[in-house]
């Protein structure tokens with residue numbers, strides 16, 4: 001079949017790498033793609049915010065199935081528009097994507113269905129929000145309701161910081177995403193990323209993963225989209241996975257179906273594993289980036305039939321197999337990220353790095369210019385290693401990182417430290 005993949009990040013390179021290997025794929029096209037994706041798919045310069053243009057492209061190119069990578073097109077309703085035009089699409093509808101698009105919607109759904117999550121209140125006025133933050137005291141977490149590309153969440157260690165965050169969000173600091181604020185209890189524990197493939201009624205747990213959100217070694221510094229990840233996540237024991245499915249994912253799928261907006265696609269639960277068990281921090285309506293990269297490297301089954309079964313509502317009795325090994329990815333980002341950074345620096349040594357056994361490199365913000373690979377984004381490369389243990393996967397990933405010559409970029413040197421420390425104990 002002809003498949004169109006939407007997106008341009010490391011997640012999409014990993015998806016393209018996996019989908020292109022499927023015997024079901026005749027032609028794989030990616031819009032807009034990047035320099036790495038161009039090695040496994042045809043990249044086209046298509047404006048994916050223009051749904052009519054995407055539909056016209058699909059019709060002209062006999063596209064049988066569309067796979068949507070990032071959240072923005074999902075929240076904008078691209079699945080509804082493509083499906084209405086008769087084009088099969090993997091991903092949640094606009095109404096189902098509210099699980100990521102509105103934190104208030106998700107918190108209310110959790111409250112109504114007894115899903116474990118931090119206690120919270122929603123606010124439309126700064127004065128009420130400030131009163132509540134003063135009453136509750138720190139530590140406390142202040143969030144913009146809508147999509148804010150990771151910039152809408154402030155974990156405040158003092159009441160002062162919480163008040164500043166409320167002013168920043170209501171003051172337009174994150175744009176329209178900040179017309180409403182959610183204030184919630186601070187949860188203490190270890191974070192994990194949990195993914196389930198959903199078809200509207202059935203959910204299948206995928207392999208577990210953990211990412212590193214902070215920019216600096218030791219998990220210090222500002223939050224980012226993710227500086228590295230690994231799979232499996234040792235904190236996700238069989239018991240925690242079982243509880244997450246029963247207490248969080250299944251009740252959500254049931255509630256969404258009962259509301260008339262069944263959830264199809266990948267449901268990504270950001271979890272805090274607390275002393276009481278797994279609690280939901282937030283939902284995303286797509287694969288994690290860079291978690292997808294480490295998951296795809298461990299997936300033994302063919303991904304394409306699984307995505308089709310999710311779209312067709314026939315996941316019941318479906319089974320996904322995973323390799324038992326460990327995978328780890330190190331994100332290389334442009335100097336300055338997650339703040340402002342320069343574009344256009346040249347990256348060399350990629351072929352040497354990729355030649356190392358058990359190493360795979362997925363591109364994020366790259367393009368080819370005059371025969372060279374240049375950086376075009378904040379997060380630029382995902383250097384992945386596979387091994388029998390996380391430690392082995394880590395050492396392979398860093399030996400590849402060390403072959404890459406890119407003075408314009410940096411990476412963390414401690415991806416996987418928590419899992420490795422746990423294995424030593």
Ligand code: AMP
Nearest residue numbers: 118141153155184185186187270281282
């Ligand atoms: P979010 O965008 O909601 O995933 O939040 C970004 C990050 O803020 C999360 O990955 C957590 O590290 C942190 N965070 C969010 N909510 C809470 C909470 N209630 N308690 C502790 N940390 C939180």
Ligand code: GLY
Nearest residue numbers: 225226288289290
């Ligand atoms: N790595 C976290 C995310 O994709 O949101």
